[in-house]
Amino acid sequence: MCGIVGGVSKTDLVPMILEGLQRLEYRGYDSAGLAILGADADLLRVRSVGRVAELTAAVVERGLQGQVGIGHTRWATHGGVAECNAHPMISHEQIAVVHNGIIENFHALRAHLEAAGYTFTSETDTEVIAHLVHHYRQTAPDLFAATRRAVGDLRGAYAIAVISSGDPETVCVARMGCPLLLGVADDGHYFASDVAALLPVTRRVLYLEDGDVAMLQRQTLRITDQAGASRQREEHWSQLSAAAVDLGPYRHFMQKEIHEQPRAVADTLEGALNSQLDLTDLWGDGAAAMFRDVDRVLFLASGTSHYATLVGRQWVESIVGIPAQAELGHEYRYRDSIPDPRQLVVTLSQSGETLDTFEALRRAKDLGHTRTLAICNVAESAIPRASALRFLTRAGPEIGVASTKAFTTQLAALYLLALSLAKAQGHLNDVQQADHLDALRQLPGSVQHALNLEPQIQGWAARFASKDHALFLGRGLHYPIALEGALKLKEISYIHAEAYPAGELKHGPLALVDRDMPVVVIAPNDRLLEKLAANMQEVHARGGELYVFADSDSHFNASEGVHVMRLPRHAGLLSPIVHAIPVQLLAYHAALVKGTDVDRPRNLAKSVTVE
Structure with a gap:
């Protein structure tokens, strides 16, 4: 992974590919490249380690032009960050391939291809795709047939695009487990892993399904399965505006998205408030009947979304009075679990394409769970399409790798879910x-x-920026906010941070506390406040420096070694959403002081489509 874009056009495609790659930078990457079929159908490739700006300079220097092309931003999986491992991969100067995902059987395929005489120049799993397509193109009637045969050999997750000097008017693409959509315009056909990359050329898009293989020509679009049977995909008009993915007056997308949260939360809640919590309007047809008989809830998610479910679990048990559990998707998928046909399985994913979560949903369905609900920010993504019910968080595009408004809108959606279950x-x-x-x-x-x-x-x-480590503490509903605060700090400032339930401090982590270890405390004015105050005294007595996010109606006072910041009055069960804001801002500004790449932190990707 991480981003792909390209197409077939009647005009020079190079500017579109470069702009598309720039729009995909938010997904995280370490190298970039493109391949173009030139005027004489020559296959021309440029790759670079680093940013798209460096690739652009190299492309301009060479004066590349062409009407058929593919581009890629890579986040390293197989093979290190080096130009030889950057996409596109080429076979025999005839076939070029870009690829998101993981090919699980690439070792076996590589051995087979090497035995057949193919030479590999990279450490990537992607190069086997290029050689496979070349191998099948020797006997296949065209590139489309060769691509279908090649993907039939692949095991794993992929979104790929292929061009060939022998088929100078064609791009072939295929999808399995990784996002890929097509764009339709008067001057040609396009593809990308994210609709934002297509906005400069079209808003007319089709979302490919798993197993789809498509042939794109300037005036022709054909979609089939791997066997060649025709498939139809509905055309959509993207509502995403160019302004929504522009930085505007902010220094970083993360800063913009933090400040968009009041509107994002309001938009997410609007339907519930206007409909007085109408279950069908919020969750879809059949929701009322499904919710009425639910006897427990299983949340499946990863990363920040998992922390949201840790709050949601407590809301369900407090408001509805039924058991709930929250599991990491990548752990649930591989363990033995006991099915409950009356259990509601709820998946959370900002992109709707998180592979860990999607595969966990697939596992739950294989176990017989039919009561499935997706909470997602992208309506036409894979996880909502695979679920019986869906709820769209209206956060708008989230470009920064570190999730902010997606997290708070997920929390808002989970609160609505708890209320809806209780009502039903x-x-x-x-x-x-x-x-x-x-x-x-x-x-x-x-x-x-x-x-x-x-x-x-x-x-x-x-003051934080000079530290190497930090602890975050919370209790009850706010322990997950401590986890989220620690995650944000380490994601973008690279300061090592850990979070604990405050009561756990004396069972080991207290050994780490000294004057160089700042301790951040989420301290709302709730029934656990006195217990939390005692835990804070444990830190203070050992010389630790406390940074306390309290409510305006609590009675904490600042003193030497104890810094207090007051939020609004205690928001009751909704307090975790309010307390998420200051830990996001703390991480953001610590990263600014340290000078790290806030929107594109090292080693991370926005859309995680590999295990």
């Missing part, structure tokens, strides 16, 4: 519903209030 099961009367909805109406304002603390948080961040 008769545990939410009219007065309680009105109280909860009123609290939700006030939530965007509380989020904005927390954002207004940014100047003070900048001061804290300046």
Whole structure:
């Protein structure tokens, strides 16, 4: 992985590919490249380690032009960060391939191809695809047939695009487990791993399904399965605006997305507030009947989304009164679990293409779970399409690798889920519903209030930037926010950070505390506050420096070694959403001081489509 773009056009395609790659930079990458069929159908390739800007300079220097081409930004999996491992991969100067995903059987395929006389110049799994297509093209009638035969040999996850000097008017693409969509325009056909890359040329898009293979020519588009049987995919008009993926007045996309949270949360809640929690309107046909009989909830997610489910689990048990558990998708998939036909399986993914989560959903369905619900930010992605019910968080595009508004809108959606389950099961009367909805109406304002603390948080961040380690503490509903704060800090500032339930401190982590170990405490004014205060005393007594995010109605006072910042009044069960804001800002400003690449932190990718 991480991003692919290209197509067939009646005009020079090079500017479109380069702009598309720039729009895919947010996904994270370490090298980039493109291949073009020139005027004489010569296959021309340029690759570079580093940013798309460096690739652009090399392409301009060579004066590349062509109407058929493919481009790629790579996040290293097989093979290190080196030009020889950058895509596109070429076979015999005739076939060029770009690829997102992982080919699990590439060792066996490589051995077979080497025995057949093919020479490998990279360490990647992608190079086997190029050689396979070349091998089958020797006997296949065209590139489309050769591509279908080649993908039939592949095991794993992939989105690929192929061009050939022997088929100068064609691009072939295929998808299995990784996102890929097609663009339709008057001047040609295009493809990309993200609709943002296609906005400069078209808004008319088709989403490929697993197993699809497509042939793109300037005036022709054909989609089949691997056997060649025709497949039809519905055309959509993308609602994504160019402004939504532009930086605007902000320094970084992460900063922009942090400040978009009041609107994103309000937009996510709008349907529930307007419909007075109408279950069909929120969750889809059949939701009321499905929710009525649910006897437990299983949440499946990864990364930041998993931390959201740790909060959601507690909301379900508190509000609905049924058991709930939250599991990492990549762990659930490979363990023995006991099916419960009345269990609701809820998956969370910002992109809707997270492979760990998608495969966990597939595993749950294989075990007989039919009550599935996806909470996602991308309507036409794989996980919602594979689920019986879906809820779209209205966060808008999230470009920064470190998730911010996707996290808080997922939390908002999980709160609505808990209320909806309680309503369906008769545990939410009219007065309680009105109280909860009123609290939700006030939530965007509380989020904005927390954002207004940014100047003070900048001061804290300046002190954090010189540290090598940090601890985050929370209790109950706020322990997952401590986890999220630690994750954000290490993701973008590269400061090592860990999070613990505060009561666990005395069982080992307290050994780490000294004056060089800052301790961040999520301290809302809830029923665990006194217990949390005792845990803070344990830190203070050992010389640790405390940074406390408290509520305005709590009674913490700053003192030597104890820094206190006050958020709005305690927001009750919704407090985790409000307390997520300051830990995001702390990580962001610490990274600014350290000078790291905030939107594209090293070694990370936005859309994780490999295991």
